[in-house]
Amino acid sequence: MSRTGAFMARDNSPIPLVAERLLPKLLPGTAGRLLRQAARVAALLLSLIVPGISLAAAPLDLSPLPASEWSRAHAQHLASRAGFGLSGEALDRLAALPMSAAVDHFLQGGFEPLAPQPAFEHSGVFEPGLDPFPPSRPATTDLAERQGHALGIRVRPGGNRPLQPIVNQFFYWLRASRLETDRVAWWWANRMLGGGDPLREKMALFWHGHFANNEDKVRDYRKMLQQLQLFQRAALGGFRDLLIQVSKDPAMLVFLDAAVNTKESPNENFAREIMELFTMGVGHYSEKDVQEAARAFTGWNFKGLAFEVVRRDHDAGVKTFLGRQGNFDGDQIIDIILAQPQTAEFIAGKLYRYFVNDELDGEGQAQLGRALKERDFDIGAFLGLVFRSREFYRAQNRGSHIKSPVEMMISTYRHLGLSRVPGVPDIVQVGEALGQRLMHPPTVAGWSQGRSWITPSLLFERSNFVLDVLFPDIGFIPPDRYPGYPSDEIVQVQNRLRQGQSISAATQPTGVDRQTMSASNLQADRDEAFNTRLGSMRGWQMAIERVRPVDRSPARLDLTGLVVRAGVRNARELVDLFVDRFFVVRPDDATLQGLAQALIAELGTDDIRANSSFLEEPLRKLLHQLLSQPEYQLG
Secondary structure (H helix, E strand, O other): OOOOOOOOOOOOOHHHHHHHHHHHHHOOHHHHHHHHHHHHHHHHHHHHHHHHHHOOOOOOOOOEOOHHHOOHHHHHHHHHHHOOOOOHHHHHHHHHOOHHHHHHHHHOOOOOOOOOOOOOOOOOOOOHHHOOOOOOHHHHHHHHHHHOEEOOEEOOOOOOOOOHHHHHHHHHHHHHHHHHHHHHHHHHHHHHHHOOOHHHHHHHHHHHHHOOOOHHHHOOHHHHHHHHHHHHHHOOOEHHHHHHHHHOOHHHHHHOOHHHOOOOOOOOHHHHHHHHOOOOOOOOOOHHHHHHHHHHHOOEEEEOOEEEEOHHHOOOOOEEEOOEEEOOOHHHHHHHHHOOHHHHHHHHHHHHHHHOOOOOOHHHHHHHHHHHHHOOOEHHHHHHHHHOEHHHHOHHHOOOOEOOHHHHHHHHHHHOOOOOOOOEOOHHHHHHHHOOOOOOOOOOOOOOOHHHHOOHHHHHHHHHHHHHHHOOOOOOOOHHHOOOOOHHHHHHHHHHHHOOOOHHHHOOOOOOOHHHOOHHHHOHHHHOOOOHHHHHHHHHHHHHHHOOOOOOOEOOOOHHHHHHHOOOOOHHHHHHHHHHHHOOOOOOHHHHHHHHHHHHHHHOOOOOHHHHHHOHHHHHHHHHHHHOOHHHHEO
């Protein structure tokens, strides 16, 4: 079976027709196929989004959807947007509720968990001497040389490489924190999939992209976990409380350089981002406002996992900010920001684009901002208004959302009937390939969302994710048990040492001719302070030894049982069963009929009931082809 995806042709709009007829001549082979598929997705999205654009100037209809209009299709839309999808009996139960009660199910976390949801289980990798962690390896060794110790380890008084244990410890924490952060991502993914509060987890995902911090800079899984738990806890509460808590959160303080924000030298990073990215958007403040806000936030710092104000670093002078003057501190700056009308509009508009539609004009955003302001920035109350509204269920808003990689992965597992995230494929590794690695937003602006999720190469990877779930890779190497970049070099160092080579020889970069090395380098075994490549290898050894492994069980699927229980008689009924279970936007009938005919050809019969003993592999192939369709990317 090819791992290049199984996208089927769509010829129901001008763009696919052009792609089919012209691109093969210009770009034959894989490149042309992927671009043609991207063109089909673009055409599909345009067919869904253009009607919304034509109506964008009209006021948003935030009046409640009448009870008489509530249907299973509406329930499916709510489940897809407010959670990660439901299918089968779970969707039927939601649809049987009155609309307002169904919305309350999401707002109040009223679902039965699919699996127990324990608290995160730490591996025990943190040691007190690691905090505060130096910004770099040179800073670590410089500190050790100045004070005789670093990272809780004293400098060895004699012998070769006296700083080596400290260098090893530096690399150990880099590796251990990264691996433990990935375990946090696994823990979170399981809460998204199997927990009883999907809207809370989806809002935590929203805030994770809104207040985007990356473990690569924070370099402390404990801070990343603490911030995630803040998002989960405060996801649906008051935005003011959340904003103040995030502003004092150690992960945010590290990420936006609070440690160097002092009255002698104010750092503008956080002051700029809190206005530009977190509250008001571009164009609603001046450079002077940034400078004055930075002064108000001086001294905001942390110790360990707790916020603290370093009084000697705080500028207590008078500031002029957004037209107001006073001896403002950080909390007062935040209140002034929240009083600006554009803040409510910015947050409400971003929530609308996340849950309803990317297309929103200025008047609609102002209308939503007023609604959020009237509810005193209560996020749950605002979402309740949106999820009950006619606007949310309008035809152009249903099936028009491009699923993010995390949404796509979790919804796939839900529709497959899984209660735990399988260990193969690796959800962190797949997320990175698809462009959304949890705990690693690309910038402080988070992920771009929307159409940025869809490119030819990303469609290829989405199809391969489905393939790896249905046909687990037997050559899979667990990334949490194998060194990351530069993995080959690290493994080479270990192999050379096992062969009896000296440390200098074993840590020599691959491709460097040993004969050209200087005499001083060849004698380094006797007189160097430390060896960085040796420290990198030892860091990985120590981390892999201490970080708990991820359960690598693949998904245990029984598609045959699903089909038999549904009473499916023929191939077309089978295809329709899968479409009803997995899709919000239905593929065209010609595509579905073609897939049914292909299944008949493979089985040699159209009698599904009489031939259930050999159905499982053909069913998995069929499902891979279906879930590689453009429509599956929409929710």
